[in-house]
Amino acid sequence: MIHRRSLLATTAGMLAMPAVLRAQTVQKLTFYYPIAVGGPLQAIMDGYCTDFQKETGIAVEPVYSGDYSQTLIKALAAIKAGTGPQFAVLLAAEMHSLQDQDILISLDDIGLDADGKKWISSFYPAFLANSHVDGKTWSVPFQRSTAIFYYNKAAFKDAGLDPDKFPATWAALAQTAEKLTKRESSGTVTRWGIKMAGDLGNAQWTFGALANQAEQKLMNEAGTEVYFNQPKTIEALSFWHGLAAQHHATPEGLSNWPQLTPDFLQGNTAIIQFTTGGLPNFRAKATFPFGVAGLAGKNSPHTVVGGGNMYFFKSASKAEQMAALRFARWISAPERAADWSIRSGYIATSPAAYETPALKDYIAKYPEANVARTFLPVATGELSVHENQRVYKVLTDNIQACLNGTKTPAKAMADAQTETDRILKPYRRA
Amino acid sequence: MRRETIHAYLLLLPAIILLVAFTHWPAVATLIDSFYATPHGGRPPSFVGADNYQGLIDDPVFWQALVNNVWYAVATIPTSIVLALLMALAVNHALPGRAMLRMAYFLPSMLPMIAVANIWLFFYTPDYGLFDRIIALFGGGRHNWLGDTSTALPAMIVVAVWKEAGFFMIFYLAALQTMPTDLKEAAALEGSSRLNYFRRVTLPLLMPTTLFVLVNAVINAFRVIDHIIVMTRGGPDNATTLLLFYVYETGFRFWDTATAAAATVVLLTIMALAAAFQFGALGRRVHYR
Numbered sequence: 001m002i003h004r005r006s007l008l009a010t011t012a013g014m015l016a017m018p019a020v021l022r023a024q025t026v027q028k029l030t031f032y033y034p035i036a037v038g039g040p041l042q043a044i045m046d047g048y049c050t051d052f053q054k055e056t057g058i059a060v061e062p063v064y065s066g067d068y069s070q071t072l073i074k075a076l077a078a079i080k081a082g083t084g085p086q087f088a089v090l091l092a093a094e095m096h097s098l099q100d101q102d103i104l105i106s107l108d109d110i111g112l113d114a115d116g117k118k119w120i121s122s123f124y125p126a127f128l129a130n131s132h133v134d135g136k137t138w139s140v141p142f143q144r145s146t147a148i149f150y151y152n153k154a155a156f157k158d159a160g161l162d163p164d165k166f167p168a169t170w171a172a173l174a175q176t177a178e179k180l181t182k183r184e185s186s187g188t189v190t191r192w193g194i195k196m197a198g199d200l201g202n203a204q205w206t207f208g209a210l211a212n213q214a215e216q217k218l219m220n221e222a223g224t225e226v227y228f229n230q231p232k233t234i235e236a237l238s239f240w241h242g243l244a245a246q247h248h249a250t251p252e253g254l255s256n257w258p259q260l261t262p263d264f265l266q267g268n269t270a271i272i273q274f275t276t277g278g279l280p281n282f283r284a285k286a287t288f289p290f291g292v293a294g295l296a297g298k299n300s301p302h303t304v305v306g307g308g309n310m311y312f313f314k315s316a317s318k319a320e321q322m323a324a325l326r327f328a329r330w331i332s333a334p335e336r337a338a339d340w341s342i343r344s345g346y347i348a349t350s351p352a353a354y355e356t357p358a359l360k361d362y363i364a365k366y367p368e369a370n371v372a373r374t375f376l377p378v379a380t381g382e383l384s385v386h387e388n389q390r391v392y393k394v395l396t397d398n399i400q401a402c403l404n405g406t407k408t409p410a411k412a413m414a415d416a417q418t419e420t421d422r423i424l425k426p427y428r429r430a
Numbered sequence: 431m432r433r434e435t436i437h438a439y440l441l442l443l444p445a446i447i448l449l450v451a452f453t454h455w456p457a458v459a460t461l462i463d464s465f466y467a468t469p470h471g472g473r474p475p476s477f478v479g480a481d482n483y484q485g486l487i488d489d490p491v492f493w494q495a496l497v498n499n500v501w502y503a504v505a506t507i508p509t510s511i512v513l514a515l516l517m518a519l520a521v522n523h524a525l526p527g528r529a530m531l532r533m534a535y536f537l538p539s540m541l542p543m544i545a546v547a548n549i550w551l552f553f554y555t556p557d558y559g560l561f562d563r564i565i566a567l568f569g570g571g572r573h574n575w576l577g578d579t580s581t582a583l584p585a586m587i588v589v590a591v592w593k594e595a596g597f598f599m600i601f602y603l604a605a606l607q608t609m610p611t612d613l614k615e616a617a618a619l620e621g622s623s624r625l626n627y628f629r630r631v632t633l634p635l636l637m638p639t640t641l642f643v644l645v646n647a648v649i650n651a652f653r654v655i656d657h658i659i660v661m662t663r664g665g666p667d668n669a670t671t672l673l674l675f676y677v678y679e680t681g682f683r684f685w686d687t688a689t690a691a692a693a694t695v696v697l698l699t700i701m702a703l704a705a706a707f708q709f710g711a712l713g714r715r716v717h718y719r
Binding site: 073192199200406 | 551555556557558566571572574577578579663664665667668679682683684685686
């Protein structure tokens, strides 16, 4: 209720009376939300929308629209056809390419007063890493995650390692993974030390974490430059490549994202790099004790954030945009962010959410749910540039060529840089 | 105009409207779009002539998709047709459990491609997937079927053949069932060997079916990419990128609709040439009863 009142106050302060009247006449909002139909997340989201309607009288209709890329495709198609949603949850890293499409409106342009600005600054800074451009804020963190390690404690014991001590540096991680890899006398591997996803759509995320671990940024904030051919970036790829080539602790070639979950649950792989969102599933299905650890780093742990933000569309009326922003504020309130985190496995988006009794109790019960949050200070934003998907593809193709042994890390990164420079050239003329 | 002609056209009208609206007009619109740049924001697209085609020629991924697709077609089309014919001949005779066998052969065709892809994803799983387990029994090692550039495309081809052969078998089986038995008796009286009979009688009589199956096989080789999307997404390093997948990615992932339109025109041209060859050159040789 406090939020509702403060937002109304905000609105009144910001705009002339007629606009306020219009804001109050919005009856219905539609937003696209990326989950396949069914499942527990849908029930939770439906519940929030019902609660919001009870409080404000505004019906919010979530359209469950498949995975992130399907949601993006559907939202763009609908907006181009003139029947688009007013807002949507899309990948945080898509900000620049959404701007290429010229469909977004920034929060500042919808209207943020001092109170609104305070709300924006209440989020973890890492989750806003992909939200800023031209001094404006373009998206609201919603379902956020980081890359973390899940590791099989039984395998650690089996290999004579201390399951409560997880390596923090690359050298130690490689050594641990080597020890965890179990070979029969015939050479057949019955357990791999570590696996990281290298398939399209995931390779750039894995690599974003690795580059950050070498303390190298992959792009500038404007999304017009990439730093693929920097020595530290090449070093990051060399480390990934070396896990198979030198340490023989991960399979040669690619490991695919969808395969990581069964690999881990089957005991085929001792350590996987995955999303925080996998936690509820592993807790339900793992038949062995497992641990959660922050990613290692060249010298110290570093990771990358992931997940989706709420974006607002220009095509909506001013009143609808304001109502959508109101919903975003309502749903990111600490109690709701806490509830969402507990039920979905995502990281709550603000420190205040971790001060709520509900989340405090939950973390006391499941300390592993807190691991990812403690690594937020060393997390970087996702690779996010103009023509994002195209650059992802170029980067992924070259990473795959390297992992498959057809290019050296230096050659792969040089090629990725050349091709990306070509793609981004038109965006540098500003 | 004669009454009958008007009647005929009136009867054809609904089909013509549907075809024009959903097939011919989109094709023409694609051709037109392929000469314009991708519109950004509110700006109208500008005419760029053959620039989009030049872009395709300069794009190594496009060429790889084209080459991959040629190999994919060359491998899947004859294999699935021959396999279909062999299976049809096998289940055409009276043998115990024939109905079960026919159903078993046809089963892959009844499954949606998405389901097929997910089943095969398990077959191809390294270490504990079906194939690696079988190979392990004989002392073999690990295979990263889908993650290795050299095996990924062959793996996709096997899935496509497995899926299609059963479907084509049904057509061959239907044709074999309608083949008059007196031909066989006459051949037996003449003392013709079974192989000779198959070569001189069965095969020619199956030609109309073969042409139909061939047309379908060619179309499917360029049209069905569901398994690519589910299993490899064109990877690793574009090893399994086919033309239509390239179009999809360019159009709906990169939002470069102009290049996608140009690639679609290339795809359409290939299909049109294939159709012209099939109905023109081959069609004339086919003996219809």
